[in-house]
Amino acid sequence: MLRLFVARKLSVDPRRVVGPEVDVDLWDDELPPSRTELLARVARADGLLALLTEKVDRELLEAAPSLRVVANHAVGVDNVDVPACTARGIWVTNTPDAVTESTADLTWALILAVARRLGEGERLLRAGRYKAWTPTLLLGLELRGATLGIVGLGRIGEAVARRARGFGMHVFHTTSRGGIPLEELLARSDVVTLHCPLTAATRHLIDARRLAQMKRGAILINTARGPVVDEAALVVALESGHLGGAGLDVFENEPLVHPGLIGREDVVLLPHLGTATHATREQMATMALTDAARVLRGEPPQHPVNEVHP
Numbered sequence: 001m002l003r004l005f006v007a008r009k010l011s012v013d014p015r016r017v018v019g020p021e022v023d024v025d026l027w028d029d030e031l032p033p034s035r036t037e038l039l040a041r042v043a044r045a046d047g048l049l050a051l052l053t054e055k056v057d058r059e060l061l062e063a064a065p066s067l068r069v070v071a072n073h074a075v076g077v078d079n080v081d082v083p084a085c086t087a088r089g090i091w092v093t094n095t096p097d098a099v100t101e102s103t104a105d106l107t108w109a110l111i112l113a114v115a116r117r118l119g120e121g122e123r124l125l126r127a128g129r130y131k132a133w134t135p136t137l138l139l140g141l142e143l144r145g146a147t148l149g150i151v152g153l154g155r156i157g158e159a160v161a162r163r164a165r166g167f168g169m170h171v172f173h174t175t176s177r178g179g180i181p182l183e184e185l186l187a188r189s190d191v192v193t194l195h196c197p198l199t200a201a202t203r204h205l206i207d208a209r210r211l212a213q214m215k216r217g218a219i220l221i222n223t224a225r226g227p228v229v230d231e232a233a234l235v236v237a238l239e240s241g242h243l244g245g246a247g248l249d250v251f252e253n254e255p256l257v258h259p260g261l262i263g264r265e266d267v268v269l270l271p272h273l274g275t276a277t278h279a280t281r282e283q284m285a286t287m288a289l290t291d292a293a294r295v296l297r298g299e300p301p302q303h304p305v306n307e308v309h310p
């Protein structure tokens with residue numbers, strides 16, 4: 001029987017999605033398996049449902065001689081060595097579209113939270129420090145008329161841009177195929193939001209030099225991948241007062257967060273909640289499981305990241 005290792009408890013029952021031909025080996029836990037456990041499980045697997053916490057590298061592929069599919073429960077596949085999978089004839093699939101609207105919503109939650117200082121307000125109130133309404137308490141950035149710079153106008157970037165119209169913001173964007181140059185976007189934007197995938201070209205795309213190109217007082221939002229930003233340089237830009245704040249859903253060494261961020265009032269920090277809605281997580285799980293089962297049954301996947309020739 002074909003065996004699929006599912007590396008985490010999901011928001012759907014995997015056995016209901018994959019059907020009786022596939023034997024599901026489920027890591028039924030909220031926390032990831034250890035690396036040793038993961039390597040032991042894939043040794044017996046024909047398919048792997050991986051989360052962004054599972055590094056699918058050459059070592060893992062060598063430990064998994066029967067592997068035919070890596071179905072990634074994410075749109076980003078930076079945790080997977082795709083060329084190495086292709087060379088082994090292993091399909092890699094992801095979950096595009098499912099994640100778009102919920103991630104765009106969370107991006108806006110962060111833009112609003114930082115611009116209007118929600119975290120600071122909540123902490124002040126809960127600490128019993130709200131004494132009276134005052135005209136100068138916790139003033140923030142008015143979004144109407146402000147400029148939003150979208151780095152990477154893919155599916156999620158476009159969904160963020162659509163919402164910007166409702167807030168009356170001016171929108172600029174960069175894409176790999178057009179838009180305005182990054183330097184210009186950084187210099188003109190009151191809020192910069194990142195929506196590019198993590199690749200060799202985008203690792204530390206936002207470094208000390210790029211942060212210095214941002215407007216004084218501007219806000220940086222990251223719901224893409226942590227390593228797109230040089231976190232240590234971001235801390236320096238915030239400490240110097242050059243940046244006005246940051247909203248981060250992802251971190252360079254997740255789940256660790258740079259100690260220079262934790263104590264700051266002008267940042268909003270979330271535990272990678274971009275896609276965390278019931279509907280999106282059910283759709284992501286169903287898409288990944290369906291594609292894993294398709295490959296194991298000998299059919300092509302619906303959401304391939306690579307091209308595999310049998």
Ligand code: GLV
Pocket residue numbers: 052073074075076077099274275
């Ligand atoms: C989540 O981070 C994803 O890539 O889908």
